[in-house]
Amino acid sequence: MTSVSRSEHDDETPEGTGTGVSAEGAAPVARPGTAAGGTSAKQPAAKRPAAKASGTRTGTPKTAAAAPAADSPTGAEPVDETSAQAGTAAGAKRVSASAGSKSAATKTATAKSAASKPAASKTSAPKTGAAKPATPRSRSKAETGAAEATGAATGAEPAAAPASKRTPASREASAGAASARSTAAKSARATRTTAKADAPSARSRAASDAAKKRQTQRVAASMTTDTTAAERAPRKPSAAPSPSSAPIDEAVTAAPAVDDAVDETTTERVPARQSTSRGTSRITKGAAAAGAAAAASGAPAAGAAGAVTPPAGPAARPAGAESSVTASEPLVVPTPEPIPAPAPEPQPTPEPDVVPAPEPVVVPEPAPEPEPVVAAAVAAAPVVAAASTTASPKVDPAGSHDVAVSVIAAPQKSSPRKKRTLRVARAAPPADAPRVLTIDGLVKQFGGNTAVDHISLDVRAGSFYGIVGPNGAGKTTTLSMVTGLLRPDAGTVRINDIDAWADPLAAKRATGVLPDRLRLFDRLTGAQLLSYSGTLRGLDNRTVRERSADLIAAFGLDDAVDRLVADYSAGMTKKIALACAMIHAPRLLVLDEPFESVDPVSAANLTDILERYVAGGGTVVLSSHGMDLIERVCDSAAIIVGGRVLASGTLDEVRAGQTLEDRFVELAGGRKAAEGMEWLHSFSD
Numbered sequence: 255m256t257s258v259s260r261s262e263h264d265d266e267t268p269e270g271t272g273t274g275v276s277a278e279g280a281a282p283v284a285r286p287g288t289a290a291g292g293t294s295a296k297q298p299a300a301k302r303p304a305a306k307a308s309g310t311r312t313g314t315p316k317t318a319a320a321a322p323a324a325d326s327p328t329g330a331e332p333v334d335e336t337s338a339q340a341g342t343a344a345g346a347k348r349v350s351a352s353a354g355s356k357s358a359a360t361k362t363a364t365a366k367s368a369a370s371k372p373a374a375s376k377t378s379a380p381k382t383g384a385a386k387p388a389t390p391r392s393r394s395k396a397e398t399g400a401a402e403a404t405g406a407a408t409g410a411e412p413a414a415a416p417a418s419k420r421t422p423a424s425r426e427a428s429a430g431a432a433s434a435r436s437t438a439a440k441s442a443r444a445t446r447t448t449a450k451a452d453a454p455s456a457r458s459r460a461a462s463d464a465a466k467k468r469q470t471q472r473v474a475a476s477m478t479t480d481t482t483a484a485e486r487a488p489r490k491p492s493a494a495p496s497p498s499s500a501p502i503d504e505a506v507t508a509a510p511a512v513d514d515a516v517d518e519t520t521t522e523r524v525p526a527r528q529s530t531s532r533g534t535s536r537i538t539k540g541a542a543a544a545g546a547a548a549a550a551s552g553a554p555a556a557g558a559a560g561a562v563t564p565p566a567g568p569a570a571r572p573a574g575a576e577s578s579v580t581a582s583e584p585l586v587v588p589t590p591e592p593i594p595a596p597a598p599e600p601q602p603t604p605e606p607d608v609v610p611a612p613e614p615v616v617v618p619e620p621a622p623e624p625e626p627v628v629a630a631a632v633a634a635a636p637v638v639a640a641a642s643t644t645a646s647p648k649v650d651p652a653g654s655h656d657v658a659v660s661v662i663a664a665p666q667k668s669s670p671r672k673k674r675t676l677r678v679a680r681a682a683p684p685a686d687a688p689r690v691l692t693i694d695g696l697v698k699q700f701g702g703n704t705a706v707d708h709i710s711l712d713v714r715a716g717s718f719y720g721i722v723g724p725n726g727a728g729k730t731t732t733l734s735m736v737t738g739l740l741r742p743d744a745g746t747v748r749i750n751d752i753d754a755w756a757d758p759l760a761a762k763r764a765t766g767v768l769p770d771r772l773r774l775f776d777r778l779t780g781a782q783l784l785s786y787s788g789t790l791r792g793l794d795n796r797t798v799r800e801r802s803a804d805l806i807a808a809f810g811l812d813d814a815v816d817r818l819v820a821d822y823s824a825g826m827t828k829k830i831a832l833a834c835a836m837i838h839a840p841r842l843l844v845l846d847e848p849f850e851s852v853d854p855v856s857a858a859n860l861t862d863i864l865e866r867y868v869a870g871g872g873t874v875v876l877s878s879h880g881m882d883l884i885e886r887v888c889d890s891a892a893i894i895v896g897g898r899v900l901a902s903g904t905l906d907e908v909r910a911g912q913t914l915e916d917r918f919v920e921l922a923g924g925r926k927a928a929e930g931m932e933w934l935h936s937f938s939d
């Protein structure tokens with residue numbers, strides 16, 4: 255009875271209409287074999303001997319229901335109530351999701367009430383697809399939109415016959431109402447009929463208003479869930495086949511109105527709803543609408559297929575599993591549709607509707623059911639769907655995921671463009687910082703060539719000072735006079751306030767030197783040279799060993815430390831020479847082109863070592879042709895041209911708003927165009 259009442263309500267309610275539609279859907283299910291509609295149902299059916307199986311798949315997530323049906327002797331009819339019910343609930347949800355899915359199962363569900371079982375079985379039968387007994391409806395559908403499913407139709411027809419047989423039985427049952435089954439059948443019929451009648455409207459609605467669908471689905475979803483649970487229990491118990499065929503026939507008869515493929519789809523969906531409950535029916539509507547749209551699009555076949563796929567899982571699922579099923583449904587439904595696209599269906603247009611509608615609705619359902627994980631997945635699904643929808647409405651839910659992914663990947667940030675700036679590597683020492691090196695009026699002449707012409711510089715403690723200048727500018731000559739290697743003609747050099755030429759030993763004790771044109775004792779190994787340098791600086795053996803080990807590691811000379819320096823490469827020679835210059839921890843390091851011949855990695859390491867040295871209070875004075883290097887590591891600089899200092903001070907002062915290179919070129923006389931060398935283009939060959 256209860257079932258009946260429900261069915262009635264459904265019928266009455268517009269939703270009921272949808273239900274009726276579902277009934278039709280059942281038919282399609284039966285067709286499953288057909289390409290389209292049955293899609294899921296059909297395919298399975300074809301594969302499986304018993305339509306049931308197909309019914310199960312039918313989108314009917316209810317799977318469970320479907321499964322039972324298969325078991326049932328009747329084949330199509332036999333569908334167990336349980337299965338039917340299960341299918342119903344689940345189906346309803348799924349229907350919504352899959353829409354096109356042969357809600358046949360759903361219909362079965364209609365039987366919900368335990369009593370109705372018989373009816374349910376009948377209903378299921380049709381669904382079962384394989385049996386497709388329900389076929390009558392399916393036929394009608396088949397005729398309509400089924401045209402496509404023609405192939406399926408073929409298979410469906412046979413099934414239809416049995417349906418007709420049932421019809422009478424159902425009538426009897428209704429009339430007598432003696433058996434619960436009959437009652438159920440009636441209810442089912444009524445539901446279907448109403449559903450059919452309403453189906454069209456539902457479709458139209460769905461197509462027109464996606465928003466409504468969603469809302470409806472949500473509501474239905476909540477209701478469905480409850481209903482489904484209740485229904486499931488009763489259904490499973492009884493699998494008794496009944497002459498439900500009669501009711502089916504009736505339903506079919508009423509249903510005939512629906513012809514469009516869309517209608518079919520809707521119908522299929524509807525059934526599921528009816529079986530489920532009002533809420534379900536509502537849901538179904540939304541889903542159905544979506545599904546219908548899909549079906550209409552011609553996707554039905556594909557949709558069916560997709561629907562089928564999901565059902566497989568459901569069959570095994572317990573009642574509680576519905577939620578999970580539902581969740582999966584939405585995803586499944588859409589997926590198949592796109593694939594089936596190839597089907598000769600009339601309207602591909604509907605697809606867009608399908609995509610949006612189902613997923614959102616589904617989302618809420620998962621929550622109540624047992625599978626939280628699924629729910630989560632579902633929850634995520636909507637988002638994806640949205641993304642997909644945005645990207646392309648036609649894309650299936652499944653595809654939507656991909657789309658979503660692509661969307662996610664889409665965001666791109668414009669890579670910051672590397673811009674050369676006049677930044678200063680470090681702040682210059684304060685003006686009141688002690689002067690570690692003071693050069694005053696140095697002059698050096700080589701014959702009639704004045705290599706250094708009254709150069710004066712002040713280098714404060716903690717400074718990283720760079721000297722730049724063109725070739726022959728006098729850099730090396732100047733540094734040689736600073737370190738005691740070359741006696742100046744005039745001027746003075748004070749290191750740490752010590753006159754380098756008046757007290758060379760004291761000055762050299764505080765100075766580390768990396769001279770140009772190295773003259774090393776290259777018949778020693780690297781280790782021996784370091785030991786010699788340390789000892790020469792007055793260090794004890796232990797200190798020499800310890801510092802040597804550190805320096806060797808720092809400069810990456812581990813593998814060369816036991817080889818003769820004469821066999822070192824230019825870069826290695828620079829490194830070992832620099833290590834020797836630092837081993838006594840001088841207060842001032844004077845380095846003449848320390849990075850010359852040094853590879854980038856070694857240069858970086860060397861720079862790091864020197865920066866740490868300066869950070870610790872040391873002072874570095876170096877010459878280099880690397881403008882970039884000077885700008886990167888130095889805080890102060892001097893530009894020497896022709897033996898004279900043309901600019902000195904902090905880096906900013908020297909650059910005067912330009913890059914160091916530009917400033918250097920400017921002071922050095924600018925760039926000269928290579929003119930008068932046309933011969934260079936004549937080429938020797």
Ligand SMILES: Nc1ncnc2c1ncn2[C@@H]1O[C@H](COP(=O)(O)OP(=O)(O)OP(=O)(O)O)[C@@H](O)[C@H]1O
Nearest residue numbers: 700703704705723724725726727728729730731732
């Ligand atoms: N021993 C020397 N005898 C004669 N002239 C010399 C001697 N050493 C340097 N000079 C000359 O002094 C001038 C400055 O030479 P210096 O080596 O100091 O220039 P530089 O700035 O170091 O050049 P580069 O960048 O090419 O090393 C040059 O004209 C050079 O020919």
